[in-house]
Amino acid sequence: MSRDFTIKIKTVSELEAFRKRILNDLKKARVVLTLCGGTGCQASRSEAVSTAVKDELIKQGMDENVHVRVTGCHGFCEQGPLCVIEPGNTLYCNVLPDDAREIVTKTVRDGEVVERLLYTDPVSGKTIQTESEIPFYRAQDRQLLAQNRQVDPCSIEDYIAIGGYSALAKTLFEMAPKAVIREIEASCLRGRGGGGFPTGLKWAKCREAPSDEKYVICNADEGDPGAYMDRCVLEGNPHLVLEGMMIGAWAIGAREGIIYVRNEYPLAVKHTRIAVQQARDLGLLGEDILGSSWSFDVEISRGGGAFVCGESTALMASLEGKVGEPRPKDVHTVVDGLWHKPTTLNNVETWANVPSIILNGSARFASKGSNGSKGTKIFALTGHIKSTGLVEVAMGTPISKVLFDIGGGPANGIPIKAVQTGGPSGGCLPADKFYLPLDFDALAEAGSMMGSGGMVVMDEGTCMVDVAKYFLTFLQDESCGKCVPCRLGIDRMLEIITDITEGRGKSQQISLLEELGHTISQTALCGLGKTAANPVLSTLRYFRDEYEAHISKEECPAGVCEALITYEIDPEKCTYCGVCKLACPYEAIMGAKEEVHTIDLQLCQKCGICRSECKFEAVQIN
Amino acid sequence: MLPLRLDSILEGRRSQPHQLIEVLQDVQEQEGYISEEAMRAISNELGVPPMEVYRVASFYKAFSMQPRGKNVITMCMGTACHVRGAKLLLSQATGLLGVNSGETTDDGLFSIEQVNCLGTCALGPVVTENGACHHHMNPSKLRKLIKSIRRAGMEETSDE
Structure with missing residues (x-):
């Protein structure tokens, strides 16, 4: 995909001329199909869809004046593959390769709308033609995500066409490094990776640190389960992140940058590699950038799949x-970081916010958001919710607005019980806290955390003790093992929670859990260890009755914890269809054809597959 | 002697200990696992003690120390997949194939693995089969997937 550019952009005016040329080329397209x-x-x-569409355009002789752009994530993943056609801004959902012909013939050629491919509002049942009318998009403020739709991530031309690298040009020729840092400080941008540390302050300290050699790092090791906004930004708009890194590097005085990206994100790795190569080919990375005599280059490093590497010192x-x-952070990484050199590490979304702050000013950025948390934030809305996907809203937006106005409420008609924010470092907030604003401080006060922006919605069918157990299992698996509080503390907490979910719990174990949790948060070495107890502590705070039911009544109110439930087939509802029998991996279901099925409790492993398979709700939990 | 296959991976990285993880990534991708032989070769070529190579290879989840089956079924166990029933899928796969997560079937056809999040949370629960993503999975879809792979495997054997 990397093209060999014959030209090198050596000055700002050459960049502008290049931009003009691309824009002129783009104007030639009568229709843009995204x-x-x-x-x-x-x-x-979606790949099969784009091949089918391209083939159909060639077949109908329209490939000349129709521009097909394959972009990064639009955010509405649940409805994918998505296709947007301009003019008209018509959005088609769940597009199949077989739809290509109709789309090309009707919409591209004749300008008509294919009704059956439009989005159907689950509430009103009506079809909606454009993105901006769909509640999921309408209630958002997509400052970063909207750009994903405008650029092919493998095309630096697309990025330049929407104004890309103008912020870099402004930085290099109109602003002193200190002025850049002041601008970032004035914007009140805080780290989007979880910590929420003021970005400008970080840069200022790194700039002050004495050394000839400094580094900037982009943390794209998005290990939080349930969060994928960094993947989406890096995969969909890698040049935006690169430009942000370049501005930061220039401000702190670094000549080298590293993007540390999860290897579980192959597309992000691929697109970032292409972006870096294209920027090098055009002369936007390398020596004497835009004639400024400043040199900078970026390397890409793939993570090894360790959650702890999201922590800055572990990543380095x-x-x-x-x-x-x-390692202990008595000396911060802005002074003693990678190779013991001053290093500025920011996460993907933080870097992505930088170019527009420089270009449009800190005041515009700071005009959005709440008191202590400025700008917009991308959240990954997942779990038991109607519309899942990536959601970008101004900080301070109430949780309820995201869940109900954007997300459309519960998925299966079962009421929402809790929302988990901040991944394994965060906590679970109950429905009566949904009025809370999504900002760093309000969530922390409520015992959760913004984290990197994961929002996993859980309905009444979710057992909160099981959720706490899930996170402890995750953390036990991912704990690097260096410090005792995290390594052994999590082990002990998991032992206790396992006792509780298996009916061996004792009431005094609740206070023991709390004590252990507080000890870990005070004594663990790194940020991830310090917050490891949050999932347990927050569920104890808001869902203590569920813990108590497990202990005193040996009951799992949500019917999830295997040791406390049994499965039974209701003979009234059983239609002898045999599906459950076929599905059971343990051959625990008895009963011939035309005979009521029964479960052999000796053989049953309580996996619940039979219940999920039965269409007649005949399998019940006791 | 260094196996020929590692030459291109080590090219330009020799005697650079900090390249260890990148080299291991490429070996894992190419060979499907990190063998003892590969670890010794990497240790020699990068100038990293064998102990350290082993420590790094066993620390990171991306590296497997055992050869894996022809079809690696990876279950995403992220939070979003968990609340939508990832556990059911794991039970279905382990129950059906008779091996635990992290193990390979005797015929070498399947390995079951777990990953803590693939970042396709909106489409959960997600299962990948040699990297190809299957979304909105349920036990019956998973059974069909495993059966179709098994059938294809059997046809291949009979062709031989």
């Missing part, structure tokens, strides 16, 4: 080829 090619839509076979150890173990 296909989402993000990881979500790719999983729904990993970049040095070592195991990803954090």
Whole structure:
């Protein structure tokens, strides 16, 4: 995909001339057909759709004046593959390769709308033609995400066409490094990776640190389960992140940058590699950038799949080829970071916010958001909710607005019980806290965390003790093992929670859990260890009655914890269809054809597959 | 002697200990696992003690120390997949194939693995089969997937 550019852009005026040329070329297209090619839509076979559309255009002789753009994630993953056609801004959902012919003939050629491919509002049942009318999009403020639709991530031309690299030009020729830092400070941008540390302050400290050699790092090791906004930004608009890094590097005085990206995100790795190569080919990375005599280049490093490497010191150890173990931060990484040199590490979304702050001013950025949390934030809305996907809203937006106005409420008609924010470092907030604003401070006060922006919605069918157990299992698996509080503390907490979910719990174990949790948060070495107890502590705070039911009544109110339930087939409802029998991996279901099925409790492993398969709700939990 | 296959991976990285993880990534991708032989070769070529190579290879989840089956079924166990029933899928796969997560079937056809999040949370629960993503999975879809792979595997054997 990397093209060999014959030209090098050596000055700002050459960049502007290049931009003008691209814009002129783009004007030639009568119709622009945008296909989402993000990881979500790719999983729904978007590649086959784009091939079919391109083939159909050639077949109908329209490939000349129709521009097909395969882009990164549009955010509405649940409805993918997505296709947007301009003019008209018509959005088609769940597009299949077989739809290509109709789309090309009717919409591209004749300008008509294919009604059956439009989005159907689940509430009103009516079809909606454009993105901006769909509640999921309408209630958002997509400052970063909207750009994904405008650029092919493998085309630096697309990025330049929408104004890309003008912020860099402004930085290099109109602003002193200190002025850049002041601008970022004035914007009140805080780290989007979880910590919420003021970005401008970080940069200022790194600039002050004495050294000839400094580094900037982009943390794209998005290990939080349930969060994927960084993948989407890096995969969909890698040049935006690169430009942000370049501005930061220039401000702090770095000549080298590293993007540390999860290897579980192959598309992000691929697109970032292409972007870096294209920027190099055009002369936007390398020596004497835009004639400024400043040089900068970026390397890409793939993560090894360790959650702890999201922590800055562990990430840097990993970049040095070592195991990803954090170190005490008595001297911060802005002074003593990668290779013991001053290093500024920001996450993907933080870097992505930088170009527009420089270009449009800090005041515009700070005009959005709440008191302590400025700008917009991308959240990954998942779980038991109607419209799942990526949601970008101004900070301070109430949780309820995201869940109900944007997300459309519960998925299966079962009321929402809780929302988990902040991944394994965050907590679960109950329905009566949904009025809370989504900002760093309000969530922390409520015992949860903004984290990187995961929002997993849980309905009444979810057992909160099981959720706490899930996170402890995750953390036990991912704990690097360096410090005792995290390594052994999590082990002990998991032992206790396992006792509780298996009916061996004792009431005094609740206070023991709390004590252990507080000890871990006070004594663990790194940020991830310090917050490891949050999922348990927050569920204890808001859902203590569920813990108590497990202990005193040996009951799992949600009917999830295997040791406390049994499955039974209701003979009234059983239609002898045999599906459950076929599905059971343990051959625990008895009964011949035309005979009521029964479950052999000796053989049953309580996996619940029979219940999920039965269409007649005949399998019940006791 | 260094197996020929590692030459291109080590090219330009020799005697650079900090390249260890990148080299291991490429070996994992190419060979499907990190063998003892590969670890010794990497240790020699990068100038990293064998102990350290082993430590790094066993620390990171991306590396497998055992050869894996022809079809690697990876279950996403992220939070979003968990609340939508990822556990059911794991039970279905382990129950049907008779091996635990992290193991390979005797015929070498299947390995079951777990990953903590693939970042396709909106489409959960998600299962990948040699990297190809299957979304909105349920036990019956998973059974069909496993059966179709098994059938294809059997046809291949009979062709041989």
